[in-house]
Amino acid sequence: MDWTASLQGLVGGVLIGLSAVWLMGTMGRIAGISGIVGNLITQRPKGDSAWRVTFVLGLISGPLLLMVLGGGFGNVANAPGAVIGEPAGGVVLMLVAGLLVGLGTGLGSGCTSGHGVCGIARLSTRSIAATVMFLITAIITVYVVRHVIGGGA
Incomplete structure (x- = not known):
């Protein structure tokens, strides 16, 4: 059994849970990605797009930061150094x-x-x-x- 992958999954799950609780606790919003992105696209002028943009940038920058720090993307690629399979x-x-x-x-x-x-x-x-x-x-x-x-x- 690959304990590293299991640990990464556990840490990732905890971070997802914490971010969902944080978003609900601080903004009263549900961390549903399709709703966040969909409303960002369709309701741009409404004025609450800043937190949506920040949330999406966090989704994108987290894995990129992990890759820059040498953590890779986990098991999605078959070749070392590949971004995705x-x-x-x-x-x-x-x-x-x-x-x-x-x-x-x-x-x-x-x-x-x-x-x-x-x-x-x-x-x-x-x-x-x-x-x-x-x-x-x-x-x-x-x-x-x-x-x-x-x-x-």
Whole structure:
């Protein structure tokens, strides 16, 4: 067992939890990435974009800082020094998958960070149901891609 990866996951999970609690405690906002980014794009002139921009910059700068400090990006790349691994199904499939995730977050009124981290912590039955659906969809998708289509190990 790779304890380093487990420790990194634990630390990352704690930091995600702390940031969600901090955002809720200080601003009364839920740390749902799709809502933060979506409202940043669609409601720019409303006046509350500064915290949204700061939150998104934190999401981007955290991994970049870790990489500069020599921590790498974990196990996403197969080659030392690589920023990220090659998409498993190709770039087109990744673009389609990204668009489908965006569509799903719109239909589900949120994403795994909003529902899975913040909603479940608030014991929201709607968020629990949404997170269960996210997981079922992910399991089915992996099964179909790996075993029906045959696109990965």
